[in-house]
Amino acid sequence: MVRTARFTEDDFIEATVALVAEGGPAAATMQAIARRVGAPTGSIYHRFESRAAVLGAAWNAAYASFTAALTPLLQAGRPCEAALAILPWARASERRARFLLLHEPVTLFEDTPPPPPLRAELERLEEGFDAAFRACIAARGDGILRDEDLARAKFLIFDAPIAILRPHLQRGGALPPFAERMIAELHAGMPLT
Amino acid sequence: MVRTARFTEDDFIEATVALVAEGGPAAATMQAIARRVGAPTGSIYHRFESRAAVLGAAWNAAYASFTAALTPLLQAGRPCEAALAILPWARASERRARFLLLHEPVTLFEDTPPPPPLRAELERLEEGFDAAFRACIAARGDGILRDEDLARAKFLIFDAPIAILRPHLQRGGALPPFAERMIAELHAGMPLT
DNA sequence: ACCCATCTAGACAGCACATTCTAAAACGTG
DNA sequence: CACGTTTTAGAATGTGCTGTCTAGATGGGT
Numbered sequence: 001m002v003r004t005a006r007f008t009e010d011d012f013i014e015a016t017v018a019l020v021a022e023g024g025p026a027a028a029t030m031q032a033i034a035r036r037v038g039a040p041t042g043s044i045y046h047r048f049e050s051r052a053a054v055l056g057a058a059w060n061a062a063y064a065s066f067t068a069a070l071t072p073l074l075q076a077g078r079p080c081e082a083a084l085a086i087l088p089w090a091r092a093s094e095r096r097a098r099f100l101l102l103h104e105p106v107t108l109f110e111d112t113p114p115p116p117p118l119r120a121e122l123e124r125l126e127e128g129f130d131a132a133f134r135a136c137i138a139a140r141g142d143g144i145l146r147d148e149d150l151a152r153a154k155f156l157i158f159d160a161p162i163a164i165l166r167p168h169l170q171r172g173g174a175l176p177p178f179a180e181r182m183i184a185e186l187h188a189g190m191p192l193t
Numbered sequence: 194m195v196r197t198a199r200f201t202e203d204d205f206i207e208a209t210v211a212l213v214a215e216g217g218p219a220a221a222t223m224q225a226i227a228r229r230v231g232a233p234t235g236s237i238y239h240r241f242e243s244r245a246a247v248l249g250a251a252w253n254a255a256y257a258s259f260t261a262a263l264t265p266l267l268q269a270g271r272p273c274e275a276a277l278a279i280l281p282w283a284r285a286s287e288r289r290a291r292f293l294l295l296h297e298p299v300t301l302f303e304d305t306p307p308p309p310p311l312r313a314e315l316e317r318l319e320e321g322f323d324a325a326f327r328a329c330i331a332a333r334g335d336g337i338l339r340d341e342d343l344a345r346a347k348f349l350i351f352d353a354p355i356a357i358l359r360p361h362l363q364r365g366g367a368l369p370p371f372a373e374r375m376i377a378e379l380h381a382g383m384p385l386t
Numbered sequence: 387a388c389c390c391a392t393c394t395a396g397a398c399a400g401c402a403c404a405t406t407c408t409a410a411a412a413c414g415t416g
Numbered sequence: 417c418a419c420g421t422t423t424t425a426g427a428a429t430g431t432g433c434t435g436t437c438t439a440g441a442t443g444g445g446t
Contacts, residue, residue, distance in 0.1 A: 002391050003443060003444095004393080004443070007393095025300065025303075026303050026304055030435080031433080031434090039395090040394065040396055041395095042395065042397095045434095045436080050435075051433095051435085102299070103300065104295060106217050106295075107300045147369075151369075152371075155375065159356035159357070159359065163352035164344075166352065167347070170297070170299070182348065186382075186383055190379055190382040190383065194414045194420080195413065195422040196414095196422050197423080198423060222403065222404080223405080232424080232425090233425045234404085235406080235423095236423075236424060236425080243405080244404065
């Protein structure tokens with residue numbers, strides 16, 4: 001009935017992630033994405049309504065992959081293992097890790113925000129991740145949940161491990177074995193509650 | 194002999210810092226900087242050779258201010274106090290903190306790197322900061338300095354405190370009092386060596 | 387063999403930006 | 417009080433980008 005597509009949505013997303021990971025957000029122009037896929041620029045607009053939509057879709061995909069790796073461990077009340085799970089995830093997909101962990105959304109979306117459907121999807125993902133944090137605290141906590149408790153959990157499980165990885169992600173080399181040790185020691189010395 | 198300048202180099206640097214802090218790097222166009230200062234765009238080029246030079250000068254100034262606040266404490270072998278010193282520094286100059294701590298250099302300089310003199314100045318600043326870290330470790334260490342020790346010190350004194358502040362810097366509100374507590378507890382639970 | 391919705395293909399228009407250019411204004415010194 | 421230098425002032429230029437437009441290719445269903 002119709003012509004079969006030579007390029008998939010994922011082709012463009014993957015190229016976008018790679019370009020941002022290698023050269024920052026400004027390196028991911030529509031022409032660079034197209035060139036990397038081997039497609040003409042116009043083809044991107046058959047799948048995405050704008051550049052912001054491509055970046056948004058790429059961000060959502062990376063975020064979903066990341067949270068999927070941690071959420072089960074959080075829900076099981078294992079904060080230290082969740083924090084450590086970031087390492088194999090980052091090692092398995094270095095480009096996605098660089099894309100997601102090295103760039104703030106404000107830098108990616110400062111000019112034009114992604115279209116509403118993508119924003120809504122990201123909000124759902126963020127709420128799910130947040131709920132997992134709350135569940136993790138509740139699993140070992142005493143009842144009341146203060147702002148400070150949530151901030152503390154996010155630091156221990158998310159921000160601090162990423163801070164440990166960031167220098168190595170930037171340099172581009174392999175993640176050193178002592179990263180594991182530092183995360184484990186952090187959790188031993190500074191418990192959740 | 195010559196016409197006196199109405200606008201100083203610092204006027205432009207300050208405007209650049211403010212614009213990036215408020216709207217990300219892309220908000221700091223030459224025209225936006227000029228408009229904020231109240232100058233014509235051409236005047237910027239009497240002081241800076243390019244946009245990259247303005248951003249580079251702003252970055253160097255912010256970095257110098259930041260490291261100046263921490264270096265004496267590092268050299269005195271007081272890592273925990275150095276980490277805590279980030280808080281008053283960030284509170285005193287919120288815009289500078291947002292500019293420096295919320296944006297990776299790769300995002301600011303991805304298109305065009307700053308001119309060589311500014312790059313050289315930044316390298317000197319970075320080397321000085323690095324030396325202070327080594328001095329701090331040596332002040333309480335046992336002799337040999339491994340990669341891991343330096344990475345550990347930078348995490349405890351620099352990256353981890355910033356990770357604690359980052360969510361609050363992004364939101365733009367005041368830095369909460371429990372930030373102090375978390376940093377102190379981190380250093381109590383996970384010593385330098 | 388034909389049809390036609392969907393895709394490839396790439397040129398094109400419009401826009402925003404960095405940088406340059408021209409003209410005029412200021413100012414302290416001789 | 418004129419001169420030369422530096423600055424203001426903002427228009428003009430050139431570039432590179434996003435998003436659009438036209439033409440043609442494709443391939444399964446009939």
